Ligand SMILES: [Fe+2]
């Protein structure tokens with residue numbers, strides 16, 4: 232029996248090493264399955280909770296053009312959540328179970344969505360920084376070994392560029408509008424810079440699941456490498472816009488040709504991840520009430536389908 | 548061969564459907580993903596709202612996920628094996644053309 236499992240595991244490792252994708256009905260180690268369930272459902276929750284900070288500004292968008300764009304972006308995020316829940320379901324966890332984990336506070340989601348959106352500039356900042364960081368993560372993850380997750384990510388990546396570009400347009404417009412607009416952007420940038428860097432997760436040396444996940448190609452690059460890629464890209468963009476980066480220790484390393492930052496406040500990161508960020512409670516309450524208030528819609532659709540089915544059976 | 552999805556019974560959730568999208572006249576329908584829908588009409592509308600958000604959609608097919616039957620990775624080697632030694636089904640198997648000496652003999 233255990234010999235059998237060892238053989239299956241060897242074959243599994245061979246397939247991973249050969250770059251094959253693993254599909255729902257294939258044999259996989261229990262830990263591979265459970266890691267993926269955790270990772271994909273967390274990602275799905277992040278897309279869904281991620282709609283809330285932006286949803287906050289839809290009714291207050293400064294023009295119809297901005298309102299249409301923001302609405303379309305938030306709808307895209309709902310779709311992303313859906314793709315991801317579907318791919319997690321192929322691992323044998325139901326959507327209800329995942330919702331329960333989210334609503335009971337058991338499941339985690341990206342820490343960034345527990346920060347408030349206080350000004351219109353934050354809508355630009357989320358598109359530019361948060362979606363920008365997500366793009367770096369997701370394009371890398373799209374090459375992961377689990378087929379349904381990889382395909383969902385490919386689809387998501389195609390939609391993300393619009394999110395980032397509409398954000399950058401908001402920022403450029405505010406900066407061009409004069410001192411007040413630029414000050415609004417700077418204030419927002421100062422609030423979002425560090426929380427965005429935390430999105431990439433703890434240092435690899437403090438990331439207990441990393442070695443297994445790398446071996447199984449669930450994860451393809453370390454947190455620090457991806458964070459650095461984001462920093463190098465974003466520092467240059469911020470400088471072009473004339474924004475100042477809230478980090479006294481930021482310095483360009485000529486040897487590595489990259490920007491070195493000061494230390495991230497990991498206490499803040501831990502607090503936010505564990506439910507004590509500025510908006511954790513509000514996000515969870517909003518999410519739970521949205522789910523409860525939508526119950527009659529789910530029930531009505533069920534009842535309609537049942538009534539229809541019974542009509543067909545009686546007619547036959 | 549086996550069913551692609553061995554999911555727990557949906558309770559509060561609607562039925563699960565697979566979505567196939569055709570982008571233009573000359574292309575086949577391709578699998579895009581799955582969708583929830585109480586009935587076929589509801590599932591089609593949801594599929595449109597999620598998978599056809601940016602034009603480029605000619606038609607959508609949906610089919611209930613538990614109606615799909617598929618090969619499995621484990622079986623596929625032996626299942627597809629019979630075709631691997633039939634090189635004569637490919638054009639490159641045939642060597643002689645007008646330039647060859649063969650037809651002159
Ligand atoms: Fe997204």
Ligand SMILES: [Fe+2]
Pocket residue numbers: 308362365391394
């Ligand atoms: Fe996005």
